[in-house]
Amino acid sequence: MSVPVMTVPGEPPAPVSSAAVRATGLTKVYGSGETAVHALAGVDVTFERGGFTAIMGPSGSGKSTLMHCLAGLDAATSGQVWLGGTELTRLRDDQLTRLRRERIGFVFQAFNLLPVLDARENIVLPMQLAGRRPDPAWFDAVVARLGLRERLRHRPSELSGGQQQRVAIARALLPRPDVVFADEPTGNLDSRAGAEVLDLLRSSVRETGQTVVMVTHDPTAASYADRVVLLADGRPAGEIDRPTAASVLEALRGLGG
Amino acid sequence: MLSTTLAGLRAHLPRLVAATLAVVIATAFVAATLVLNETARATLLRAAGAQYVGADAVVTARDGGSLAGDVATLTALPGVAAVDPTATADVQAALPGRSAAYLQVGSVAADPELRWQRVTAGALPDRPGELALGLPTDAEVGDVVAVSVLDPATGDVTATAEATVTGLVDLAGDPAAGVYAHGYAVPAQVSAWGATDPTELRVAAAPGTDPAGLVATVAAALDGRDVTVSTGEEAAASAVAYVTGNRLALTAVLLVFATVAVLVAGLVIANTLAVLVAQRTRDLALLRCVGATSRQVRRSVLAEAAVTGLVASTVGVGAGIGLAAVVSALVGTDSPIPLEGVTVPLYAVAAGLAVGTLTTLVAALGPARAATRVAPLAALRPADPAPLRSRGGLLRFATGLVLVLGGSALMALGVVMAQIYPALAGGAASFLGVVLLAQRAVPPVVAAAGRALGRAGGLPGRLAAGNASRNPRRTAATATALLIGVTLTTAMVVGAASTRATAQAGLDSAYPADVEIGAYGELPSSLLPQLEEVDGVAGGTALAGADLTGPDGQPTWVQGVDPADAGAVLRSTADLPLPALGEVVLPPWAAEVWSVRDGDEVTLTAGANSRTLTATVGGDASTPLLYAADLRGLVPDAPAATLWLRLADGDGQRDAIAEVTELTGAAAPDAYVTGLASERAAIDQVLDAMLLVVTGLLGVAVLIALIGVGNTLALSVVERRQENGLLRALGLTRGQMRGLLAWEALLVAGVAAVLGVLVGGAYGLIGTASLLGGQDVVVVDVPWVQVGGIVVVATVAGLLASVLPARRAARTAPVAAIAAV
Incomplete structure (x- = not known):
């Protein structure tokens, strides 16, 4: 999908780089005056295309807020977010909604699926909302890779937690989004199902070049990523390349988390 | 605990306004009915018993x-x-x-x-x-x-x-x-x-x-x-x-409607309180966590209901008395049911307060039980909207079935016997059964309609169909509230239309001429042309009268009519057959006196003239009727004895009759003027008033049910906050979200309206058949335009009810799906 590059007169043209998502000077303040809480206190971060990045940090570090702002789910107080060449922070609600369903995939911790729709309907939901037809070959490939072929007619209540997350991943991958955001995707799963989900996310990055950004507090989950971005008190607090569970744990301990 | 209850009341005031309104309307209806009844009695006491x-x-x-x-x-x-x-x-x-x-x-x-x-x-x-x-x-x-x-x-x-x-x-x-x-x-x-x-x-x-x-x-x-x-x-x-026989019947009818209003209000209140409890699951759970027993939680919910009910029914009784005063002033003393001022009996106030408060309390029992089932841990974990399972469903189903079948049998009996009372009892029983069965019947119908909608309405349509059939019990409760209103309104509209048609047909055949002018002597020949000039008189014909000697040798007063002229003037010849040339139409009494049977030859003489005619026995005419030319053949100078006039349809009939009476009085002082035009107009007036009352009832029922539909949707929005957040995150625009709720409302309201019209139409026809079965002709009239109008009004009302909840749903932040975790 070709992405039009938006330029703003009087400002430097948008950088056309390999970055899938980029944020500069991002702040998010809840409340005002004395009681103001700075959930994000100036974050500059870049996520490369085709990378699998984990955002980590102790509770209250702002990692979920960061993801919400990056994904256009929540409005930042100041700063800019770029998805490819599009500046999210300039879009109105309807434009953001359309952008989300066309260019962003989501996997949440829980309540990922609509209970009234079966697995197939849930998978194609964002594309249907956008009025697009999924490419049948690609649909079959995604469904086969996630092992859902036998489950397409099942409702969420008839699926296990791991199966539900796999349906959510299929839904996220189907529109070939610019980026998939996963928010604690293994939080509600046992360790075996969790490992399966993380394997699937990693293989989608390796095999199809999908960009994935995952928020997690679990060092083992983070070790599946190519890179870990650490956050503390709403500010970046270092990065780890090729993380292992041990190196992540070590870094977190250094943050006091 | 009381202070917590009162704090809760204040916090949820906006939502309570909806429940309060339902109680106010229902209570006002009850109070107004009783007050009007008492006012009518007092007015009559002062007038008829003066x-x-x-x-x-x-x-x-x-x-x-x-x-x-x-x-x-x-x-x-x-x-x-x-x-x-x-x-x-x-x-x-x-x-x-x-x-x-x-x-x-x-x-x-x-x-x-x-x-x-x-x-x-x-x-x-x-x-x-x-x-x-x-x-x-x-x-x-x-x-x-x-x-x-x-x-x-x-x-x-x-x-x-x-x-x-x-x-x-x-x-x-x-x-x-x-x-x-x-x-x-x-x-x-x-x-x-x-x-x-x-x-x-x-x-x-x-x-x-x-x-x-x-x-x-x-x-x-x-x-x-x-x-x-x-x-x-x-x-x-x-x-x-x-x-006062009729007035008491009217009171009974109004009280039936009041009962209906109370029933509908009860359903709405139950739904509203369910919304409140669901919204406060976390509050209630927190109360449980810090040590409130489930009994205290139940008492809190019931106390809230009692306060709401008492306040609302107080307002309702006041509103009802006001309404009665307005009605009394509008109706005045110049009507079939004279009203003068308002008489407020103590029992009307007491009944209004008791009905309003008790209805609210009874309706609160279910939600209060639901509130006690809130586990303390619910405060600590994500809300998990467990679908409500219907218990005692089988018993309800069986009871409903028995009531419907038994009631239908009674109604059939009423139709066959032409008796309204068994039909009324059967109607009440079967309607109760319908309401019970609605729990079973409505969800599958909604689901079926939803499948059709899913094909037509795209993704929001399919989601709405799924949502509407997801909580069958609540969908049924919402639909039932609307169903009751629509059923009764349709029954009344169809019943009134059929009653009007039957009564008019009966009047037309019993009193075929709008105005009849008779004289014991003769009427001046100039009178008919004079009367035909009167504004509002559509046409007229004169009957010549003469004494003829019949087979018994006695002089008998007979009249001659021109069937071509008379046919255009009369509204019906069902009970007044007109003679052809060579025929004489004999009323039964004349046939008996003359010992003549249908088809016999009858010889009538006048002086030297005599004619043999074929007798047709039957009809309601007061004298034997001859063909005009036959009578002239016997008595060439027979003068006009009777005039029949037909009046133009419309409002001017009363004036036309007054002018006809005046002209006749001047031309022939001993003539009498009678006519059914005024009675026909009176019947129209009564039926119009009845239909107006029905329209008012539709207003009340639809208003209450509208609140119910709105509340149910509001509850859905609360319960599906995460789901709606997810949909928003995945790319459902605000407009699509509003569409989703609108489809859901349309589906429930539309199904209720269509079912209600079908059931209500049947009731209307059965009621007419059993009430008027004694009449010669029962004319069934289904006013399709009005019935269609009811469906449209009810459905649009449901759609309107979705506006506020839909706005709320559209405002759901996409992060709601995640943030609530």
């Missing part, structure tokens, strides 16, 4: 014998101030330039205490030769009325007199006032005009005498006589009871 209300004791002869000899006895009793023997005389009276009409003349009491007439102009007569007339009348004070005294046995005029009108008496509210004319004269004049002996005495008590004691004294004095002694109030009440 002559008794002011008396302290009333003596009535049970055998109709004379009480004239007892006046002196009673006057002499201690504690009796005055005794008035009530005398009436029946006379014919004619205003200047008018034809004579029946006038009932009553006596004016000698004692001012016992004079009950409300004089609006002039004064009551105080000497013979004077007359006061009851309103409505065209007479004015100072007019001179020609009075013909009739022989009670033969009806012949025995004397004529003149009387000056001295005053006009207001009879407003007395149903008998419009039926025939009333006059009042001094006792001497009344007896001079042929009054019979008094059969009723009205007694006034001396100052300081107890009326009950007076009744006892009078009764003791008349011991052994066949008389009834009662207080004035009692006599008035029994006089009222004599004329």
Whole structure:
């Protein structure tokens, strides 16, 4: 999908780089005056295309807020977010909604699926909302890779937690989004199902070049990523390349988390 | 716990407004019905029982014998101030330039205490030769009325007199006032005009005498006589009871609607409180966490309901009394059900308060139980909307089925027997069954309609269909509230239309001519052309009359009619067959007298002329009818004896009749004018009023049900916050979210409206068939436009109800799906 590059007169043209998502000077303040809480206190971060990045940090570090702002789910107080060449922070609600369903995939911790729709309907939901037809070959490939072929007619209540997350991943991958955001995707799963989900996310990055950004507090989950971005008190607090569970744990301990 | 309850009430005030409104409307309806009933009774008591209300004791002869000899006895009793023997005389009276009409003349009491007439102009007569007339009348004070005294046995005029009108008496509210004319004269004049002996005495008590004691004294004095002694109030009440049969039926009908309003309100309140409990799951769970027992939680919810119910029903009773006052002012005293001011009985207030509060409390039982099931841990973990499972569903289903089948059997019986009572009982039972079955029947229908919608409405349509059939119990409750309103409205509309059609058909055949002008002698031939000129007269035909000698050798009055002319004038010839050339139509009495059967030959002679005609027996005509040319063949100069007129349809009929009456009176003083046009208009008026009431009911029912639909959707929005957040995150625009809720509302409301129209239409037809089964012709009339209108109104109302919840849903932040975790 070709992405039009938006330029703003009087400002430097948008950088056309390999970055899938980029944020500069991002702040998010809840409340005002004395009681103001700075959930994000100036974050500059870049996520490369085709990378699998984990955002980590102790509770209250702002990692979920960061993801919400990056994904256009929540409005930042100041700063800019770029998805490819599009500046999210300039879009109105309807434009953001359309952008989300066309260019962003989501996997949440829980309540990922609509209970009234079966697995197939849930998978194609964002594309249907956008009025697009999924490419049948690609649909079959995604469904086969996630092992859902036998489950397409099942409702969420008839699926296990791991199966539900796999349906959510299929839904996220189907529109070939610019980026998939996963928010604690293994939080509600046992360790075996969790490992399966993380394997699937990693293989989608390796095999199809999908960009994935995952928020997690679990060092083992983070070790599946190519890179870990650490956050503390709403500010970046270092990065780890090729993380292992041990190196992540070590870094977190250094943050006091 | 009470302070928590009150704090909760304040916090949820906006949502409670909806529940309160439902209670207010239902309670107002109940209170208004009872107040109007009491007002109508009081008005009638003052009007129809006017002559008794002011008396302290009333003596009535049970055998109709004379009480004239007892006046002196009673006057002499201690504690009796005055005794008035009530005398009436029946006379014919004619205003200047008018034809004579029946006038009932009553006596004016000698004692001012016992004079009950409300004089609006002039004064009551105080000497013979004077007359006061009851309103409505065209007479004015100072007019001179020609009075013909009739022989009670033969009806012949025995004397004529003149009387000056001295005053006009207001009879407003007395149903008998419009039926025939009333006059009042001094006792001497009344007896001079042929009054019979008094059969009723009205007694006034001396100052300081107890009326009950007076009744006892009078009764003791008349011991052994066949008389009834009662207080004035009692006599008035029994006089009222004599004329109020229909009004009581109307009260019963209104109370049925009040019950319906209460039922619908109950369903709405139950839904609203369920919304409140669901919204507060976390609050309630937190209360449990910090130590509130489930009993305390239940008490808190019930206390909230009790306060809401009490406040709302207080407002409702006030609103109901206000409504009754407005209705009373609008209806006034010039109507079939006269109303004057408002009479507020204590029981109406008490009943309104009790019904409103109890309904709210009963409706709160379910939500209160749900509240006690909130686990303390719910405060700590994500909300998990567990679908409600219906328990006792089988029992409900079986009960519903039994009621529907039994009720249907009773209704069938009612139709067959042409009796409304079994049909009413069957209708009530089967409707209760329908409401119970709705829990089972509505969800599958909604699901089926949803599948069709899913194909037509795209993704939001399919999601809405899924959502609507997701909580069958709640969907059923919402739909039922609307179903009840739609069913009853449709039943009334269809019933009223069929009743109107049947009544009109009956009137048309019983009274085929709008206006009939007859004379004992002859009518001037110039009269018909004159009358045909009158504005509002569509056409007319004249019947010639003559005495012919029949087979029994006796002269018999017959009339000749031109069927071509008459056919255009008459509204129906079902009960009035017209003769063809060579035929004579014989009413059954003539056929009997002449010993003639259908198809026999009948020879009629007039002087030297004679004709043999074929007899057709039947019809309601008062005289044998000949073909006009046949009659002219026998009596060439037979004069016009009867005129039939047809009036143009519309509002001007009353004026047309007045002008026709006046012209006729001037041209032929002894002619009489009768006609059904005014009765036809009266029936139309009553049915129109009924339909207006029904429209009002539709308003009430739809309004309450609308609140219910809105609340159910609001509950859905609350429960599906995460789901809606997810949809927003995945790319559902705000417009699509609003569409989703609109489809859901449309689906539930549409299904309820269509089911309601089907069931209600059946009830309307069954009701008409059993109520009017005794009539010759039952005309079934389904007013498709109105019925279609009901479906549209109910569905659009449901759609409107989705507006606010949809706005709320559209505002759901996409992060809600994640943030709530």
